[in-house]
Amino acid sequence: MxxxxxxxxxxxxxxxxxxxxxxxxxxxxxxxxxxxxxxxxxxxxxxxxTSPGQANPxxxxxxxxxxxxxxxxxxxxxxxxxxxxxxxxxxxxxxxxxxNILGVPVHGFIALGYGHLPNPPNLPNTVNSKSGFQMANVDFYFAPNFGDQLKAIMELNLEYTEQGVLTYDLERFEIGYTFNDLVNIWAGRFHTPYGEWNTAFHHGHFIQTSIDRPRFVAFEDQGGVMPSHTIGVMESGTARVNGGDRVSYDFFVGNGSRIIPASDGNNLGIALGNQLEFNPVGDDNGNTAYGGRVSYQFNNTFTLGAHGLSEVVDTYDGNNVRLNSTKLNMLGAFYLLEWNDWESIGEYYRFKNDDKFGANGTNGTHNSWAAFAQVSYTFGNIWTPYARIEKAELDQTDNYFASLASGRTYTRQVLGLRWDFNKAAALKFETDRTHELEIAAPDEKYNRTRVQLDVKF
Known part of the structure; x- marks a missing residue:
């Protein structure tokens, strides 16, 4: 494909x-x-x-x-x-x-800005851990239309890592077939359907109110602890009920993820730690991932839903030696409120992970949870102040979270202002405070202040 x-x-x-x-x-x-x-x-x-006999010039x-x-x-x-x-x-x-045949419109997003971090944390795989001007990403997406029923979505993202290395990734590559509103089949690489944020907001910063996603649902290479991408098959659909209400669903099966040492061309001797990898060319342990989400929207205003997933995730060292294996189990709920100029989004994740194999032969169950809530209000379709609170209580005796560089317990408060000064551009001002708990080291506390220009084309 x-x-x-x-x-x-x-x-x-x-x-x-x-x-x-x-x-x-x-x-x-x-x-x-x-x-x-x-x-x-x-x-x-x-x-x-002219008279007769007169010379004519x-x-x-x-x-x-x-x-x-x-x-x-x-x-x-x-x-x-x-x-x-x-x-x-x-x-x-x-x-x-x-x-009709070759013309595919090219659209995309550009994000760049400036960040001030007075006391950088001494933590691996911490995104935006430096002060200065930053090139966030350039994202291209294509949506070729092959007819009334056959569809496609392709998304190519270019971005710099914290080490200044330019990387590129085919973030989404989906081929879909629409039977009707209730049955749509998609195959390829897609955003794993859980919550509202990972389903609605993709790699273009312009389409989300804030600068960044909540940390624990960030993309895999940016410190997220959830498998935000899956390669497999997804079925989705929606139906109108009770007049103006709507029921929607997304279910998927695909390759499970694995945890490996982060690799992004770094040659500066900086410890990047481990991160999730979505197994693009086959499942490493043959255990299929599955899950999905269902939601009910009341009168185009309030959406309430539930989500869950399950898969076996193995951790490997730099020599591809398996260190541990964990059965990742997640159940939770989410909501979305869109009422007049108000918008609020919140998600809750409950983990009940089972050790399958560990260095010490451990075999137990570990409970953790994570949640966030964000609220915003738009004045005159131009100014949008927003606030968000995030919190994650992640069991450090759980091999899954202990193996991830960013799988730590933390809290974060975010305040920001979005200025839509153009229909295709927005300027965002944001400040946040983060407190990360460490087991064998002092806790990390740091503040960030950032401004970012997001443009769509």
């Missing part, structure tokens, strides 16, 4: 250039014809006013000679007109052909 995806830099349409050139020549020819016609009139008037240029030039110019003009019609018709046919 990945062979179906390509990014092509299309040159300007040569048919349009040819048409413009011929139209320019037509305009020049019309100007010459007007000049020749004026000359004929001048010669005819001169012949009428224009005798060497007769109306007949000018008329011959005019006739030749008209023939040239006629050929040019035919050429313009042919090229324009060909260009129109090609444009129609391209739009």
């Amino acid at each position: 990945t062979q179906l995806f390509s990014v092509s830099a299309l040159a300007a349409d040569p048919g349009q250039d040819r048409t413009a050139e011929l139209e320019k020549k037509l305009e020049q020819s019309l100007q010459q014809i007007q000049a020749l016609s004026a000359r004929i009139t001048q010669l005819e008037n001169a012949s009428k006013t 224009t005798a060497n240029v007769t109306p007949t000679a000018v008329q011959e030039k005019l006739s030749a110019q008209e023939q040239r003009l006629e050929k040019l007109e035919k050429s313009v019609e042919q090229v324009a018709s060909s260009a129109a046919d090609q444009s129609s052909n391209d739009s």
Whole structure:
């Protein structure tokens, strides 16, 4: 399926250039014809006013000679007109052909900003842990339409790591078939359907109110502790009930994730720690991931839902030696409120993970939880202040969380202001405070202040 995806830099349409050139020549020819016609009139008037026997200064240029030039110019003009019609018709046919077969609109997002972090934390795999100007990402997405039922979504993301290495990733690559509103089948790499944030907000920062996602539902390479991507098959659908209410669902099966040492081209000797990896070319332990979400929306205003997933996740060292294995089990709930200019989103995750294999032969069950809630209000469709609180209580005797570089207990408070000064651009001002608990080291407390420009195209 990945062979179906390509990014092509299309040159300007040569048919349009040819048409413009011929139209320019037509305009020049019309100007010459007007000049020749004026000359004929001048010669005819001169012949009428010249007395017999009087020398005519224009005798060497007769109306007949000018008329011959005019006739030749008209023939040239006629050929040019035919050429313009042919090229324009060909260009129109090609444009129609391209739009129907090859033409895929390119859209995307750009995010860049400045961050101030007075006391950087001494923690591995901590995103945005430096002060200064930052290039967040450039994200491209394509949505080719193959007809009424066959669809596709492709998303290519370019971003710099904390070590200044440019990386790229095919974040989404989905082929879908729509039977009706209730049955839609998708195959490929998709965002794992849980909660509201991971389902609604993707890699374009512009589409979400805040600068970043809540930390524990961040993407795998940015410190998230949830498998935010899955390669497999997903079925989704929606139905109207009770007049204006809506029931929606998403269910999936696919490759489970694994935990491996982070690798992003770092050669600075900086410890990056471990992160989740979504097994793009096959499941490492043959244990299929499955799960999904269901929701009920009341009168297009309030959505309440439940979500869950289960998979076996193994941890490997740099030599691909398995260190431990955990059965990841998650159940939870989420809500979304959109009422007038108010918006609020909240999610709760309850983990009950089982040790399958460990260095010490451990075999037990570990309970953890994580949650966040964000609220915002928009003034005049331009100014949107927002606030968010996050908290995660993650059992450090759980091999799953203990193996992840960012699998620590923490709390975070966020305050921000979004300014939509253009329909395609927003400026965000944000400050947050984070407290991370450490077991064998002092707790980490740090503040950040950031400003970010998000643009869509």
